[in-house]
Amino acid sequence: MTEGEFAVLFSGDRPATVEGESTPEGPFCVVAADMVAAERYANEAVVQHPEMIARVYDRRGMVGAPLLEAHGAKANRSEISARFRRWAGGGLFGVGAALGLAEIISGFTINWAGMLAARLLPVGVVLLLTEAAIVVSARRERKRKSR
Numbered sequence: 764m765t766e767g768e769f770a771v772l773f774s775g776d777r778p779a780t781v782e783g784e785s786t787p788e789g790p791f792c793v794v795a796a797d798m799v800a801a802e803r804y805a806n807e808a809v810v811q812h813p814e815m816i817a818r819v820y821d822r823r824g825m826v827g828a829p830l831l832e833a834h835g836a837k838a839n840r841s842e843i844s845a846r847f848r849r850w851a852g853g854g855l856f857g858v859g860a861a862l863g864l865a866e867i868i869s870g871f872t873i874n875w876a877g878m879l880a881a882r883l884l885p886v887g888v889v890l891l892l893t894e895a896a897i898v899v900s901a902r903r904e905r906k907r908k909s910r
Contacts, residue, residue: 764794767797769819769820769822769830770793770795770821771804771817771819773792773793774815774816795819801831805819809835809838815835817832819831827897827901848891848893849891852894855886855890856883856888859882859884862876862877
């Protein structure tokens, strides 16, 4: 892709064919000449195939959030949202830290608390760090665009 072109990435449950061509197993994309054409194509595609999700990206690809997300009426949107990453990550981290602290305070006598903490803390940290990386990347991109 060149500067000024936009990709419309299709995912979700897809029909067997789109515009007479069979769809691949994984996500696939169509390159549009400009943002208006990409938006129009994405919106038309999800109206024709309501089980699809269409996301529009610029030349950098899936580095940040999509420029546009269109989903059909029957689209399966079972992806992890930012709210889930924050709440679940914070909850798992908090409970894991509390259980780990309880294990330490008890002098390592209640082993179940330490075992649970060892499983909850890493998952919470991964979710929180993933969200932090996405937020920092979006802020950097906004700063770069404002210059």
